[in-house]
Amino acid sequence: MTPGTTEITRLKNLFSRLSGSLLGAMPARLRTGSARPRLPLLRLIARNERLGAATETHPRRVTGTALSQPDSIDDALRRSQAWLLSRQDPREGFWVAELEADATLISEYVMLRRFLRLSDPERERKVVSYLKHTQLADGGWAIYYGGPAEISASVKAYFALKLAGVSASEPFMLKARERILAMGGVVSANVFTKITLALFGQYDWRGVPSMPPEIMLLPKDFYFSIYAISYWSRAVLIPLLIVFAHRPLCRIPKEQGIDELYVTPKDQLDFSQFPPFKKDARWFTWRNVFITLDGLLKWYDGRPVESVRRYGLERAAKWMLERLNGTGGLGAIYPAMANSIFALRCLGYDAHHPLVVKALKEIEELEVHGTAFDQGQPVDTLHLQPCFSPIWDTSLLMNALVEAGLAPDHPAMVKAANWLLAKQTRTVGDWQVSAPHAKPGGWYFQFENEHYPDVDDSAVVLMALAKAKGANEEVKRAAIERGFRWVMAMQGSDGGWGAYDKDNNRMVFNYIPFADHRALLDPSTADLTGRCLEMLGALGYDQSHPAVAPALRFLKREQEPDGSWYGRWGVNYIYGTWSVLAGLKAIGEDLSLPYVRRAVAWLETHQNPDGGWGESCLSYADGAHHGRGDSTPSQTAWALLALLCAGEAESFSVVRGINYLVRHQSKDGSWEEVRHTGTGFPRVFYLRYHWYCQYFPFWALAMYRNIKARGCARADELQQAARTSGEYRV
Secondary structure, three states, X not given: OOHHHHHHHHHHHHHHHHHOOHHHHOOHHHHOOOOOOOOOOOOOOOOOOOOOOOOOOOOOEOOOOOOOHHHHHHHHHHHHHHHHHOOOOOOXXXXXXXXXXXXXXXXXXXXXXXXXXXXXXXXHHHHHHHHHHHOOOOOXXXXXXXXXXXXXXXXXXXXXXXXXOOOOOOHHHHHHHHHHHHOOOHHHOOHHHHHXXXXXXXXXXXXXXXXXHHHHHOOOOOOOOHHHOOHHHHHHHHHHHHHHHHOOOOOOOHHHOOHHHOOOOHHHOXXXXXXXXXXXXXXXXXXXXXXXXXXXXXXXXXXOOHHHHHHHHHHHHHHHHHOOOOOOOHHHOOOHHHHHHHHHHHOOOOOOOHHHHHHHHHHHOOEEEEEEEEOOEEEEEEEEOOOOOHHHHHHHHHHHHHHOOOOOOOHHHHHHHHHHHHOOOOOOOHHHHOOOOOOOOOEOOOOOOOOOOEHHHHHHHHHHHHHOOOOOHHXXXXXXXXXXXXXXXXXXXXXXXXXXOOOEOOHHHHHOHHHOOOOOOEOOEHHHHHHHHHHHHHOOOOOOOOOHHHHHHHXXXXXXXXXXXXXXXXXXXXXXXXXXXHHHHHHOOOOOOHHHHHHHHHHHHOOOOOOOOOOOHHHHOOHHHOOOOOOOHHHHHHHHHHHHHOOOOOOHHHHHHHHHHHHHOEOOOOOOOOOOOEEEEOOOEEEEEOOHHHHHHHHHHHHHHHHHHHOOOHHHHHHHHHHHHOOOOO
């Protein structure tokens, strides 16, 4: 250790010793947060029984005399735990909060109902209020809070407003039009937007990539099989194969069209000069190869072999209908649910057929009715969730509650554990194509999605069940064994884990014109691999397990030069780094190794002046934003959990982060967060989990308290007990 390093270490230790009393010495007015302007929220849920109860829109901050740091943390945990426990479903035992996306979903929903000739003036009135309220000052619509206008979201919102009867001459519509044209107009929108517009005659099918239903006839193990793309791509695309073959048209009045959003008139467009058919300058690139192939498919599409096409359509319809048997809609996610309705109509099912009615009802359950303010007056709004997240919310919250000291056999834990046990999959899903020796046993994300369990949910559920007591222990052990075997069978040949399939990593497919969102695949990722290591540790395994060595090699390869890890399912490097460090600690990795210390240093150097951490969704597209952004409770909690897992409980950075969380907690025990910190598809679709800002800060405060008071986290104690007893080792 050099003299300079020694001095820095001593200074850091001095700060750490002084920081223990920092919170207690802080004046109450600073500790509780000074008054600051509030941002408008679209948060008041009026009618959706599956969502957690709405909270006070502007809860007051805590006031009173200054407390010592331990007392302040205990008080914060007590209030947060009461807030969370009061929101458990009293009958079934799950927790679920709103999962918010952006304006694109509700815009598409207006189009869907118009396509079915089931438009509802009352719904459309609320949608208009929502879209007006979420419009940016420059006239466009963003895909995440604080983000810039995005062309596809803006085009869809504008078209939905016109379908709802809004005049193009309205001042806010003129502003929207101006912004859309400045971004390139309709031709600059993504493929999914163009497909939707084509259904209404607002875009030419010649400008849409060809996807003939005959691809359903390719063998499952063929390189270009439909099973070589991700679950979500499969669920969205297969209904569209039916739509592409039929090309239905919903005629609308000319005044509701969007010709004014074309920079170049529609009849003068050369589609080869616009996305997704504009070729690269270099002669040979995979993009150019696939664009050329699309031209051949278009030629075939004009003269298909009718018997082959009919057989392909039958296979696509059979695949879709088999997966409409459940209660959550196709893939239990929008827009696959909407595409299934378009496909059913193409197959001859009328709008009142029980299958169509059922599919539409499942979408209606995703409606979120709320309130916004227009010129100081409350107005009703309506937007749409992409899906529900009860298994994810419930399992994460159970882990946090155990860390906070809730008894493993507390009635809330028992009820939640029993609910999770009832949700374990028993059906062979698409995952068996890539993992033929795997047996059912995973968990999905939603209330029901039997065909599509995922590794991330399954790992967190297994950790939660291992920590809970009081349920039927024999049933629980059998469920843990089935779930564990399924997760292990899903480990990729590269040592990592993807979400829904194994080795779903043929990255060349992202150059297909249809895949302009670059999210067609489900490769192994660092955040999921870290989660699986954490699961292994929670079940009593250490580095001797054969899955660990290849997983560690994968994580070392995936580490960024600056020490961080990419977060595929959360924004972004803060999320990925937390997941990996949690997994390394759980499996017993040496936390003093240089690659671990680089990750710690990266986190500490990206702390904000206010003591929190934040990262913008821009970090997926711009390296300058990696680990940078306004502080949020959820991202601050992830950074703290990561540092605590890395043994940094005494660091000044951790104390500042803890103080940030305590300082920003509201009187009712909750935290407020308006930013999107969850990821659907990097760069194109982001999520705001409304309770990320609740259970992650709660979890971080609890872990910090336990390490400071007892020398280790509660999860460490339970992990050691599992390792000693071998209770959950298969």
